[in-house]
Amino acid sequence: MAKKTQPQDTKKKAVAARKPAKQAAASKASKPDGAAAKPAAKKRPVAAGPAGKSERRAFPIVGIGASAGGFEALEEFLKAVPADSGMAYVVVQHLDPNHKGALPELLQRMTPMRVAQVVHGMAVEPGCVYVIPPNKDMTLHHGVLHLAPPEAPHGLRLPIDIFFRSLANDREQLAIGVILSGMGSDGTLGLRAIKDNAGLTLAQKPDTAKFDGMPRSAIDSQVCDIVGPAGELPGRILSFLQHTPVTLPDAEVEVQAQSALDKILLLLRVQTGHDFSLYKKSTLYRRIERRMGIHQLDRIVSYARFLRDNPQEVDLLFKELLIGVTNFFRDPDAWDMLRNQALPALFAAAPAGRNLRAWVTGCSTGEEAYSLAIVFKEALEKAKPQGRFSLQIYATDLDHTAIDKARQGNYPSNIAADVSPERLNRFFVANDNGYTVGKEIREMVIFAPQNVIMDPPFTKLDILSCRNLMIYLGPELQKKLLPLFHY
Numbered sequence: 001m002a003k004k005t006q007p008q009d010t011k012k013k014a015v016a017a018r019k020p021a022k023q024a025a026a027s028k029a030s031k032p033d034g035a036a037a038k039p040a041a042k043k044r045p046v047a048a049g050p051a052g053k054s055e056r057r058a059f060p061i062v063g064i065g066a067s068a069g070g071f072e073a074l075e076e077f078l079k080a081v082p083a084d085s086g087m088a089y090v091v092v093q094h095l096d097p098n099h100k101g102a103l104p105e106l107l108q109r110m111t112p113m114r115v116a117q118v119v120h121g122m123a124v125e126p127g128c129v130y131v132i133p134p135n136k137d138m139t140l141h142h143g144v145l146h147l148a149p150p151e152a153p154h155g156l157r158l159p160i161d162i163f164f165r166s167l168a169n170d171r172e173q174l175a176i177g178v179i180l181s182g183m184g185s186d187g188t189l190g191l192r193a194i195k196d197n198a199g200l201t202l203a204q205k206p207d208t209a210k211f212d213g214m215p216r217s218a219i220d221s222q223v224c225d226i227v228g229p230a231g232e233l234p235g236r237i238l239s240f241l242q243h244t245p246v247t248l249p250d251a252e253v254e255v256q257a258q259s260a261l262d263k264i265l266l267l268l269r270v271q272t273g274h275d276f277s278l279y280k281k282s283t284l285y286r287r288i289e290r291r292m293g294i295h296q297l298d299r300i301v302s303y304a305r306f307l308r309d310n311p312q313e314v315d316l317l318f319k320e321l322l323i324g325v326t327n328f329f330r331d332p333d334a335w336d337m338l339r340n341q342a343l344p345a346l347f348a349a350a351p352a353g354r355n356l357r358a359w360v361t362g363c364s365t366g367e368e369a370y371s372l373a374i375v376f377k378e379a380l381e382k383a384k385p386q387g388r389f390s391l392q393i394y395a396t397d398l399d400h401t402a403i404d405k406a407r408q409g410n411y412p413s414n415i416a417a418d419v420s421p422e423r424l425n426r427f428f429v430a431n432d433n434g435y436t437v438g439k440e441i442r443e444m445v446i447f448a449p450q451n452v453i454m455d456p457p458f459t460k461l462d463i464l465s466c467r468n469l470m471i472y473l474g475p476e477l478q479k480k481l482l483p484l485f486h487y
Contacts, residue, residue, distance in 0.1 A: 058174070059086055059087060059088065059126045059174065060086070060087045060088075060171070060174045060175075060176055060237075060241065061087065061088045061089075061090060061124060061140070061167060061171050061174065061175060061176065062087050062088065062089045062090070062176040062177075062178060062237065063090050063092065063160075063163055063164050063167045063175070063176065063177050063178065063190075063194075064077065064089060064090065064091045064092065064178045064180065065092050065093075065160035065163075065164065065177070065178065065179050065180065065182070065186065065187040065190070065214065066091070066092075066093045066094075066179075066180040066181060066182055066214075067093065067094040067160075067181070067182025067183055067184065067186065067211070067214060068094070068181065068182050068183050068210065068211040069181035069182065069209060069210025069211040070093050070094075070180050070181045070182055071093075071103075071106070072181070072210060073180035073181045073204055073209060073210070073230040074091065074093075074107060074110075074180065074230075075107075075110050076229070076230040076231035077178070077180065077230045077231065077233060077234060078107060078110045078111040078113075078129070079110050079111070079231065080231045080232070080233075080234040080235060081111060081113070081234045082234075082238075083111070083112040083113050083127065084127065085126075085127070085234070085238060086126050086127070087126055087127075087176075087237075088124045088125060088126050088127070088128055088129075088130065089113070089128070089129045089130070090118075090124070090129075090130045090131075090132075090138075090140070090145070090163065090167070091103070091107070091129065091130065091131045091132065092132045092138065092159050092160045092163045092164075093131075093132065094157070094159065094160075094182065094186070095132070095133075095134040095135075096134060103117075103131050104116060104117045104131045107129060107131065111129060113127055113128055113129050114127070114128045114129070115128075115129040115130075115131065116128065116129070116130055116131070117130075117131050117132075117133050118130050118131065118132055118133060118136075118138060118145050118147060119133075119147070120145075120146060120147040121144060121145070121146070122144065122145045123143060123144050123145075124140070124143050124144070124145060130145060132159065132163070133147065135149075135150060136148065136149070136150070136159075137149070137150050137151060137159050137162050137163075138159065138162070138163050139162065139163060139166035140163065140166045140167050140170045140171070141166065141170055142170065143170070156413060156414070156416045157186075158186050158189075158414050158416070158417050159186070160179075160186040160187040160190055160214075161186055161187060161188070161189045161190040161414055161417055162190075162417070163190065164177050164187060164189075164190020164191060164193060164194055165189070165190050165193045167190075167194065167199075168190070168193035168194040168196065168197045168199060169193070169197070171197075171199065172197045172198065172199065173197065173198040173199055173286070174199070175194045175197060175199035175200075176194070176199055176200045176201075176202070176237060177190060177191045177194040177199065177200070177201050177202070178202045178203070178204075178233055179191060179202070179203040179204065179214050179215050179218045179224075180203075180204045180209065180214070180215070180230055181204060181209035181210045181211050181212070181214070181215070181230075182209075182211055182213060182214035182215075183211045183213040183214065184213050184214060184217070184413065184414075185213070185214065185217035185412040185413055185414050185434065186214060186414055187214055187217075187218060188214075188217045188218045188221050188223065188412055188414060189327065189412075189414050189415075189417065191203075191218050191221075191223040191224065192221065192223045195223050195225070198286055198287070198290060200225055200226070200237065200240055200290070200293075201218070201223055201224050201225050201226075202224060202225065202226045202227070202228070202233050202236065202237070203215040203218045203219055203224045203226075203227050204227075204228070204229065204230045204233070205227050205228050205229050206219065208229045208230065209230075215227075217412060221412075222319070222401075225240075225290070225294055226240075226294065239296055240293040240294060240296075241293070242296075243292065243293045243295075243296040243297060243298055258281075259301075260299075260300040260301045260303070260304045261281065261284065261285070261288075261300065262277075263304040263307075263308075264288065264300075264303070264304050264307060264317075265277050265284075267304075267307050267308060267314050268314060268317065268318060268321075271311060271314045271315070271318075272314070272315070272318045274318070274398065274451065276321060278473065278474045278476050278477045279321075279472055279473060279474060279477070280472060280473065280474055283472050284321070285300075287317070287320045287321055288300065288303060288317065288320075290320065291303065291313070291316065291317055291320060295313075319399075319401075322398060322399045322402070326363075326364040326365065326367045326368055327367050327415075327418050328367045328368075328370070328371050328411075328415055328418040328419045329371050329418055329419065330367075330368065330371075330418075335371065335375055338372075338375055338379075339375045339378055339379045339382070340379075340382075343375070343376060343379035343380075343383070344379060344382070344383040344385075346462060346463075347379075347380075347383050347385035347389060348385070350389070350462070351387075352385070352386040352387030353386075353387025353388050353389060354387070354389060355389075355390050355391075355392065356389060356390065356391045356392070356462040356463065357391075357392050357394070357458070357460060357461050357462055357463075358372060358391060358392070358393045358394070358461065358462060358463035358464070358465065359393075359394045359395075359396070359457070359458040359461050359463070359464050359465070360372060360393060360394070360395040360396070360465045361396060361452050361464075361465065361466045361469065362396075362397055362398075362452070362466065362467070362468070362469050363395035363396060363397045363402075363403075363406060363447065364397055364399070364402050364406070365402045365405045365406050366395065366402075366405065366406025366407075366409065366437075366445070366447065367411070367415075368465070368467070369393055369395035369406065369445050369447070370409070370437050370441055370442075370445065372391075372393055372463070372465065373391065373393055373441045373444040373445055374423060374427050374441060376391045376444075377427075377440075377441070390444075391444055391463075392444065392446070393444055393445045393446065394445075394446050394448065394458050395445050395446065395447050395448075396447070396448050396449065396450035396452065397447075397449065397450070398449065398450070398451055398452075399449075400449050403447050403448065403449050406445075406447045407447045408436075409436050409437035409442050410431075410433065410434065410435075410436050411434050411435050411436075411437075412433070412434040412435075413433075413434040413435065414434075415434070415435060419435075426438075427440075427441050452469075452481070452484075453477060453480070453481065457484055457485070457487065459487075464485055466481075466485065469481075
């Protein structure tokens with residue numbers, strides 16, 4: 001039960017106009033690392049949220065995560081935000097649960113925007129700053145903030161990850177995540193969710209942070225689109241929004257931009273050896289337009305030219321297209337069904353003591369392959385079948401970097417948001433940087449790079465897992481893969 005690290009296309013195609021940010025506010029924004037200086041471009045409308053959602057929701061929401069040393073960084077950030085940016089800002093800071101929060105009053109001195117401490121059921125509006133209260137977890141649903149008691153009051157608290165994940169699901173490409181000074185790794189998984197949903201991710205430059213643990217964790221996990229001093233990040237956000245084109249349906253992409261897309265796909269194929277030409281055009285264009293916004297380029301033709309002159313950007317776009325939508329035990333109900341129904345049925349049907357084989361396609365950084373191994377162990381103990389069954393898992397992905405990380409089996413401490421304490425204690429080994437998958441589970445999985453479309457498949461399988469792959473592929477590739485999996 002794995003997902004494929006491929007381009008993301010979970011959104012509906014209809015788009016609505018949203019207000020562009022003010023041009024003047026972004027004129028001072030510095031360029032991303034490695035980007036050539038470009039003249040100021042005219043404003044472009046920014047794609048709004050999926051069709052069917054209320055017009056009130058059609059504006060970006062910026063989630064800001066901070067911890068130790070975060071007050072100074074918040075001060076720098078908010079002082080650089082114009083009052084008429086057209087966005088809302090939600091601050092999630094690690095706060096002492098036993099003290100009354102004074103953060104809203106302090107932040108109000110730094111910005112002309114209205115600052116409010118969140119109360120349950122508060123609707124988010126542009127031009128406002130919202131601050132999480134002490135001793136609460138917070139989520140966003142349909143543009144409304146919801147508070148709840150902490151899920152782990154005496155253990156590892158991850159309020160930034162919790163909010164960022166809900167922000168990604170609720171706002172999709174209108175979600176923006178910012179990580180400022182702090183210790184630990186809270187926020188890294190949340191940024192990944194935002195990036196998976198085509199939102200924008202930023203982190204404070206570590207050498208400008210009072211405590212660099214949180215920004216460095218996000219940067220090392222390769223989930224940050226932009227890195228810079230806290231005071232420069234608002235300008236980067238505004239500049240990105242001004243230069244992000246409207247997402248187009250497949251038909252319009254082919255009419256307006258097919259020639260430029262063909263050039264981009266050729267550059268990708270020559271430099272990486274992988275052909276994306278049969279992927280959905282709207283999916284490709286959505287990921288390309290994010291890179292265009294980061295580099296302040298308005299036209300896909302200009303981006304094709306930029307790619308030709310900057311080979312490093314080709315690799316970055318390739319990574320952009322390999323979206324790792326994964327975490328441990330993603331969609332818990334599916335794992336419960338596998339453990340309680342599917343695997344016991346397989347034990348009952350297979351000869352006693354048989355060595356079973358599984359193939360996890362699109363394994364990304366390994367979380368779902370290891371989840372399968374853990375669930376298999378738990379199902380064995382629960383079902384107590386006749387004989388000694390074993391499971392060999394072959395986990396493959398197009399991304400060599402992801403495969404290397406999967407083989408190491410090292411994950412940050414915030415996987416505790418997805419892995420129960422019982423599973424952490426039994427199947428993982430704690431270390432200074434987080435957790436390592438235990439030897440018993442690692443030995444069940446063989447990781448290998450593979451292009452599922454072109455390379456030979458695994459055979460004689462008992463379990464085949466393919467999640468979140470087909471939606472990125474055009475009909476021609478879908479028709480090719482299904483018979484392959486059946487074979």
